[in-house]
Amino acid sequence: MKTRILPIAAGALLLAGCNMAPDYERPTGAIPQAMPQGGVYPSAASDAPDMSRTGWQDFFLEERLRQVIAMGLEENRDLRIAAANVLQARAQFTTQRAALFPTLSAGGTATYTNNFAAMTGQTQNSSDIEIYQGTLGISAFELDLFGRVRNQSRAAQEQFFASEEAQRSTRISLIAEIANAWLTMASDADQLALARRTKDAFEKTLDLTRAQFEIGTGSELEVRQAETSYEGAVNDIAVLETALAQDQNALNLLAGTTVPRELLPSTLGTEDLVRQDLPVGLSSDVLLSRPDVLQAEHQLIAENANIGAARAAFFPTISLTGTLGTISTALSGLFKDGSYTYNAAPSASLPLFDGGARSGNLAYAKASKQAAVATYEKAIQTAFREVSDALAQRGRINEQVAAQMRRTKAAQVSANLAEARFRSGVDSFLTTLDSQRTAYAAEQQLVNTRLLEATNLIELYRSLGGGADVVVEDQAGATD
Helix, strand or coil: CHHHHHHHHHHHHHHCCCCCCCCCCCCCCCCCCECCCCCCCCCCCCCCCCHHHCCHHHHECCHHHHHHHHHHHHHCHHHHHHHHHHHHHHHHHHHHHHHHCCCEEEEEEEEEECHHHHHHCCCCCCCCEEEEEEEEEEEEEEECCCCHHHHHHHHHHHHHHHHHHHHHHHHHHHHHHHHHHHHHHHHHHHHHHHHHHHHHHHHHHHHHHHHHHHCCCCCHHHHHHHHHHHHHHHHHHHHHHHHHHHHHHHHHHHHCCCCCHHHCCCCCCCCCCECCCCCCCCEHHHHHHCHHHHHHHHHHHHHHHHHHHHHHCCCCEEEEEEEEEEEECCHHHCCCCCCEEEEEEEEEECCCCCCCHHHHHHHHHHHHHHHHHHHHHHHHHHHHHHHHHHHHHHHHHHHHHHHHHHHHHHHHHHHHHHHHHHHCCCCCHHHHHHHHHHHHHHHHHHHHHHHHHHHHHHHHHHHCCCCCCCCCHHHHHCCC
16 A cells, blocks of 8 residues: 555656646836936936935934824835734734644544444343544645645745735835825915014004005005005914914824924925935836735735736546554553554545636636736826926925025115105005015915925925835734
8 A cells, every 4th residue: 555655646747737827028118218317307416315214213314203103104004004914914924834844633533332332232241342543634634736726825824925915015205294284284374484584574564554545645545456465464373373283183183193293394494304415316116115016016926926826727636545553452552563554535526517616717717917018007107107207306406495585685675775765655565465465475485385395305305205214014913
């Protein structure tokens, strides 16, 4: 019997290397080889750091912002959901991989009979028959000769990897969203301070025009025009106070808890809040390391493995049930020589007619792979577009800020001169009013441009895959 089992086992081992999955090849040609350069795009900086290896603690320079980001990474519920998805995918992979190994089970029985006494009804001079048995065996273990189980396990593994990349992507996006929300609140705080200063200035102008109207040197038209500007500033204050409250609510949601007042921004300021030395002039290959692109690639590999599993279903399924044990009429003789027994029962099955179910499964697997290829290429193209847009904005943002600063300064000087000329009777009030409005709008735009500069750097950092320095998979169990 042993001589017959050995050739069968050897043949099984040889066939176990058979794999019906197509050879995986990464799709190419979806995007150009290099990021766009020239024109509005900034010049290359060879000494800039690799964003995919730059942690957010090094990128963000504002300590309060870093503390809020740390709170979000600890408490944000979306991140906990992503972490739970990783744990689920890992558990599914563990379950699927278990099919590659036989399930061993051990058992024991003890049987007591007295057949003679039962047949004759006599109880004298009768004795019980005792049979003891111990077994160790496997039940219906599939010999994966054509790679069906291995490909199913590979698909589950790639889905697990994809969930890890999805968690990284969620983490990076969360960091960027928290930073943008914090900076938006800082910008709105600056806008509110500006609106309050402007309201005070407009109020003085309104008082002046009213006084001139009362003594007959001014007109009601000038009073109404000054009142219009003043009430506009009052309205802006109300709108911005509401916006600040909403900004804080948004920040609390992203942080997953109430952000302490001392960590909230009071002004956007003029100092650098993030690192400025971001890389440009890169090869587009850097996008292949983005977590969303890696997630799409892992899903593509999983679909490739599913084709192998679907193809293997056209071949026989071979399974093995077997036991190895010992049997004796005395408990003390269970493990003595001559008491051992074994049983092997290999079986094979191949559906002859299934109504096209296997063909349909294979066609579905192939179509799913085509969709996964398109999804992967779209992910790369989206990444290329995001980085290109951020680079295009970065190439001219410094000029925008500088021009807006000069415009604001000129508008402020113009407003001061116009007010002086109005007070001295040289110019009409309309000139003064127009200069004040222009100066107010210029200062508002300057704040918006500074916010745009900061958020552009954050977007470039995010789109290049930065920030995913540490992934905490057990966040889903934070409430355990």
